[in-house]
Every structure is written in C-alpha cells, then in structure tokens.
Amino acid sequence: MSHPEVHGVVVLARNGDRAEAWQDPVSYKTGSTTSTPLGEVQSHQLGAFLRKTYLDSSSSSHIRGIATDLVDLKEVHVRVKVGGEGSSVFDSATAVLQGLFPPNEKNRMTLANETTVVAPLGGYQYIPVETVEPVNDRSLEPWTDCPAFQERVKKIHASEDFKKKNQDAQKFFHTLKDFVFGRPTTLENMYNLYDYVSSELVHNKTYAHRLPPTYIEQARGLADWRENAIFGDSQMNGLGNIASRAALSSILKALQRIAFDDDPLQFMLIETTYQPFISLFHQTQMVKRHPELKAIPDYGSALAIELRRAPPPDAREFLRFKFRNGTNSDFDTVHVFDHHEDIPLTEFIYRLENSVINSNAEWARACRASSATSWFGLSQGEDGRATGTFMDMVLGMGLFFLVMLLAWSGSKAVQRYRRRAHIRLPNEEAPIAEVVNYGSNEKSRFTHSF
Known part of the structure; x- marks a missing residue:
C-alpha cells in the first residue's frame, strides 16, 4: 500500500538559548536580550535535523520535488x-537556515570573462x-x-486558583530569595524568576555550583503553570x-x-518565541491527549x-503534526481535535477559520483596542479608517508633503537618489501591507493581510 507523500511543511520554531530577558508580568513587554x-548551535542543530528529515531523499518524510542542494x-x-x-529570534532563524541549507560549492557562477566565482x-x-514587527504587523x-489581554492577565492573578497556587509556593519563594538577588519572588513574576535561574544555571559556573537540587525543577513547574494559564x-x-x-x-x-x-511554496519557517506554542496546543485541543504540552x-x-497527499484515487490533502521539544529528541507525532490519525486539511481549516485573526483591524477588535498601528505614524480604527493624535496627524501630513515635494521637484539629483534608495518589491502596484515575496502572484487570495 502506498503512503501519503509529503508535499510541504510549515515549521513553527522557538528561538535558541539567549541571555536573560525580563518581561513585564502584565503587559508582557520584553527587555533587550542577545x-x-x-x-545559535541549538538552532543550527534544528536546521540540520529539519534538513535530514525533509530534504534527504532517503527519509520517509522527504518533501517531494523540493530543491535540496541549492535553495x-x-x-x-x-x-x-x-x-x-527580537535579536535572539532573528539570529536563531539565521542559524536554522544555515543548518537547513549549508554552504555548497555549487553556489557559484561563471562571469563573462570565464572567471568562476564561488x-x-x-x-x-x-x-x-520576512521580519515581522508588531508596529505594523x-x-x-x-x-x-x-488592553483586553492585560485585563485577562489581571483577572487570572486575582483568581482563587492563582491565589492558592501562590500560597502553596510561599515556602519555595522564601528559600529562593537568596538566589534571585532582589527580584520579586511572587507567582506573578514567576516567568522572570525561572528565566533568571535557568539562564544563570547554564551560563554561570559559580551559580550552578551553589543552586540547591530541585530548585530549577520547582521554578520550571511554577512558570509552566502560570504561562499555561495565561496563554491557554x-x-x-x-x-x-x-x-x-x-x-x-x-x-x-x-x-x-x-x-x-x-x-x-513547499517549506515555510516561522521563527518565534514560546507563546504561540502554548496557545496552539490549546486551540487545536492537543493538550487533551498530550497534557505534557501544557x-x-x-x-x-x-x-x-x-501536508501529505494521499495516493490516487483519493488524492486528498491531510495534515500530520510533529513536535520536538528542544534539541535532544526526535519528532513525536501529536494529534489535533481528538483525531487518532492525520486530519484532512479541509477539516482543519473549517474548524479554525472563525477563530483566526487575519488582520490588524480584527486584532484591534479582539483586544478592544481603540486603534491599530498603521503606516506613517497614523492609526487605523476598527472600521479601517485613519485615526490618531494631533501629533500623529502632523507627522503624517509632514511626510505626505515631503513625498509630494520630492515628486514635484523632478530634479535629476532627486531622481538619482530615488533610484539608489528604492527597492522594488513584487506586485508593487498592490498596497504595501499586502505584498509578500513569494515569487508568485497567481494566487493573490493567499497573500498576507497584515
């Protein structure tokens, strides 16, 4: 019996190890980190693992027809x-791609003078x-x-379950104080406590020798509990x-x-942080059969x-989900929506389509935000019309008149500058927010609406 062929893969990846990154317990704004x-090694190993899984022709999960040597x-x-x-996530994506498509001497060209350049x-x-910045996407x-998410966080902090968990953890918090050096030892601040302890445990030899047994496990358990409550x-x-x-x-x-x-398109990589994993495990009900994903x-x-395609005469598309926690394990197959096998693509889309947020305007409505950031420092209301503060409008109008002045001047110096500065994008006649560098404009309905 023939097995479904893998026609393509979407990979959601978490960044690799980084320095401590403090985040606000309510707004989740994050400080700088590197x-x-x-x-970088962890992410490179992930890329090499994905290459072996999906680009090696001897693999049972080899993507049919994808270029393997040169991307x-x-x-x-x-x-x-x-x-x-952001910086650690970007570096991680670069390292994943280095492992996925390593240097290859075939990446060369012969010039007109017959010189070969590698x-x-x-x-x-x-x-x-494609870098995704929250200021416009x-x-x-x-x-x-x-605002609505912050309200949710505050309600969870005020809940009876949270108060009980916090009370049960007081003995641990008391003993942990000597190892977090002034950081608030509360359940609200648990992610930051765990992030600090785990970072020092890996990077600081003196700290690693002083930290008592089980402290990292207890910190991890409390952090898991809190983040699962917030993002599930x-x-x-x-x-x-x-x-x-x-x-x-x-x-x-x-x-x-x-x-x-x-x-x-056959392979998409989305490099991100931990939050979407927890939410996706809940939204697709994976946690029902796999509680370890909480x-x-x-x-x-x-x-x-x-995305796997069944052999004829069926020829339907099915989805198989595989999760790899960290870099020291293989993929484990996990199932969504109580399925015990692969789920049809059409069913997966049907179940989720009414819950997906597809635009900044939809995000603003879900968040009960008064506006969604848009271009030129203005804002976009829920109805899609521009709104903003007086200074936003002044800045926007200033930029508008500057662009008009440059266009009107028509001087050769300005034209030369514009030719140097301008980078042409695919489908440039479309609105900038809808342009996607996919190399194909035949399916505009699949372009990003952010």
Whole structure:
C-alpha cells in the first residue's frame, strides 16, 4: 500500500538559548536580550535535523520535488518575529537556515570573462527572511499593547486558583530569595524568576555550583503553570489563545499555497518565541491527549505541520503534526481535535477559520483596542479608517508633503537618489501591507493581510 507523500511543511520554531530577558508580568513587554553561541548551535542543530528529515531523499518524510542542494527561493519562505526578544529570534532563524541549507560549492557562477566565482564561506547560501514587527504587523506578537489581554492577565492573578497556587509556593519563594538577588519572588513574576535561574544555571559556573537540587525543577513547574494559564484557553476563539489565533493566519495561508499545485511554496519557517506554542496546543485541543504540552517549550523546539497527499484515487490533502521539544529528541507525532490519525486539511481549516485573526483591524477588535498601528505614524480604527493624535496627524501630513515635494521637484539629483534608495518589491502596484515575496502572484487570495 502506498503512503501519503509529503508535499510541504510549515515549521513553527522557538528561538535558541539567549541571555536573560525580563518581561513585564502584565503587559508582557520584553527587555533587550542577545542570543548566545549555545543558542545559535541549538538552532543550527534544528536546521540540520529539519534538513535530514525533509530534504534527504532517503527519509520517509522527504518533501517531494523540493530543491535540496541549492535553495530555490520560490520554494522557501521565512517569517521572523522581531518584537520582544527580537535579536535572539532573528539570529536563531539565521542559524536554522544555515543548518537547513549549508554552504555548497555549487553556489557559484561563471562571469563573462570565464572567471568562476564561488559564494563566500565555501558557497554560503543567503536566504532572505520576512521580519515581522508588531508596529505594523500583529501576527507574531498580538499579546502586547492589547488592553483586553492585560485585563485577562489581571483577572487570572486575582483568581482563587492563582491565589492558592501562590500560597502553596510561599515556602519555595522564601528559600529562593537568596538566589534571585532582589527580584520579586511572587507567582506573578514567576516567568522572570525561572528565566533568571535557568539562564544563570547554564551560563554561570559559580551559580550552578551553589543552586540547591530541585530548585530549577520547582521554578520550571511554577512558570509552566502560570504561562499555561495565561496563554491557554478552553475556548477556541478565547483571548488566551490570541498568540496562535494570529499566527494561524500565516500557517493556514501557507498550507493552502502548498496544496495548490501551481504555487511553488513547499517549506515555510516561522521563527518565534514560546507563546504561540502554548496557545496552539490549546486551540487545536492537543493538550487533551498530550497534557505534557501544557508547558513552556525548550529552546530550539519545533512544531512541524506536514501536508501529505494521499495516493490516487483519493488524492486528498491531510495534515500530520510533529513536535520536538528542544534539541535532544526526535519528532513525536501529536494529534489535533481528538483525531487518532492525520486530519484532512479541509477539516482543519473549517474548524479554525472563525477563530483566526487575519488582520490588524480584527486584532484591534479582539483586544478592544481603540486603534491599530498603521503606516506613517497614523492609526487605523476598527472600521479601517485613519485615526490618531494631533501629533500623529502632523507627522503624517509632514511626510505626505515631503513625498509630494520630492515628486514635484523632478530634479535629476532627486531622481538619482530615488533610484539608489528604492527597492522594488513584487506586485508593487498592490498596497504595501499586502505584498509578500513569494515569487508568485497567481494566487493573490493567499497573500498576507497584515
């Protein structure tokens, strides 16, 4: 009996190890941080693992027809969250791509004078990425600047379950004080406590020798409990699932593109932080059969969503979900919506489509925000019309008149400057927010609406 072929994969990956990153317990605004060599190694290992799984022709999960030695940029697309923890997430994406498409001496060209030039570092492959900034695209960081989400966090902190958990942890918090050096030892601040302890345990030899046994496990358990409460929701379209509800916009559109034979896309990487994993595990009901997923995924974790096509005469598309927690394990197959096997693509979309957040305007409505950030420093209300403060309008009008002045002047100096500064994008006649560098404009309905 023939087995379904893998036609493409969407991979949700968490960044690798980084320096401590404090985040506000209510707004979830994150301080600055940097990736570490360990984190880059973890992400590179993930890329090499994905290459072995999906690009090796001897693998049972090999993607049918995908270019393996030299990357075909029409077949691969990468989206990277560059809001909170942005630099470490971006570095992690770069390292994943280095492992996925390592240097290859075939990455060369012959010039007109018959000189052969090999790309630097033995044929390094430069793969462009789409950076996703929350200032104009909420798809990979919808939980910040969200009034309704902050209200949810405060309600959880005030709940009886939270108060009981906090009370039960008082003995641990008392003993932990000597190891967190002035940081508030409360359940509200638990993620930051765990982040500090785990970071020092890995990077600080003196600290690692002093930390008593079980402290990291207790800190991890409390942090898992809190983040699961914040980013998990029993209602599919609940605010607790906002992280995955927004990320699914990119995921579903990529899966539809992969399923469309005339679209070249076959591999999509979404590099992000831990929050969308927890929400997606709840939103798709994976946690019912896999309660161990009610936790913060380790650095370098990945969730792969494989699109598999059954052999004729069926020829339907099915999805298989595989999760890898950290870098020291293989993929484990996990199931969504109480399925005991692969789920049809059509059913998966049908179940989720009414809960997905597809635009900044939808995000603003879900967050009960008065506006959604748009271009030129103005704002976009729920009805899509521009709104904003007086200074926003002044800045916007100033930029408008500056552009008009440059266009009117028509001087050769200005024209030369514009030619140097302008980067042409695919489908440039379309609104900027809808342009996606996919190398195909035949399926505009699959472009991003953020």
